[in-house]
Amino acid sequence: MKDKTVSNSQIQMMELVQPNDANNLGNMLGGKVMHLIDIAAAMSGLRHCRKPVVTASVDSLDFRYPIKLGNMIILRASVNYTHNTSMEIGVRVESENPLTGERFHTSSAYLTFVALDENGKPTEIPKVIPESETEKRRYEAAVKRRELRMKARSELNSENVN
Numbered sequence: 001m002k003d004k005t006v007s008n009s010q011i012q013m014m015e016l017v018q019p020n021d022a023n024n025l026g027n028m029l030g031g032k033v034m035h036l037i038d039i040a041a042a043m044s045g046l047r048h049c050r051k052p053v054v055t056a057s058v059d060s061l062d063f064r065y066p067i068k069l070g071n072m073i074i075l076r077a078s079v080n081y082t083h084n085t086s087m088e089i090g091v092r093v094e095s096e097n098p099l100t101g102e103r104f105h106t107s108s109a110y111l112t113f114v115a116l117d118e119n120g121k122p123t124e125i126p127k128v129i130p131e132s133e134t135e136k137r138r139y140e141a142a143v144k145r146r147e148l149r150m151k152a153r154s155e156l157n158s159e160n161v162n
């Protein structure tokens with residue numbers, strides 16, 4: 001299986017925030033933001049693997065600023081790190097005021113996706129090759145996050161057994 005660069009999995013998605021997407025304060029609903037994050041990450045994972053992928057987990061997510069009705073939401077996603085059948089995908093979310101061009105970094109999310117074979121079982125994926133300094137920094141950070149996730153999962157599993 002051929003290795004792939006991070007740039008191969010880069011995705012950008014934009015939407016204008018509509019009344020249906022907002023709460024009664026005129027801010028985009030958190031659930032809608034999460035939905036778009038999941039879709040952007042899925043498209044990035046699909047580009048990397050060219051196989052069906054599913055969301056296995058989402059790390060904690062902070063909403064740093066509200067995204068206002070009438071503003072644009074911009075999501076950028078790419079594969080940070082790959083293991084055997086799973087990969088970490090990072091999604092950066094920004095809002096842009098279309099009248100002034102002012103932008104805010106509103107969230108960063110890290111999701112783990114797993115590729116599935118024709119029987120719905122986890123299947124091997126291409127390795128990602130980080131090239132730029134930023135990609136290398138994100139790769140190293142993703143390695144650390146994976147270690148923390150594995151530790152948390154094994155602790156939770158042993159609690160469930162006891």
Ligand SMILES: CC(C)(COP(=O)(O)OP(=O)(O)OC[C@H]1O[C@@H](n2cnc3c(N)ncnc32)[C@H](O)[C@@H]1OP(=O)(O)O)[C@@H](O)C(=O)NCCC(=O)NCCS
Pocket residue numbers: 054055056057082083084085086087112114122149
């Ligand atoms: C994700 C899923 C395919 C994993 O299947 P599984 O049989 O438990 O897989 P395994 O234990 O063999 O692990 C396969 C890979 O998934 C990773 N993985 C499994 N559960 C995970 C979790 N909760 N968080 C992060 N990674 C996870 C493993 O680390 C492993 O990665 P690696 O091969 O790169 O080392 C399965 O749990 C599933 O189908 N979940 C539902 C997915 C879904 O429907 N998502 C939509 C939202 S509900």
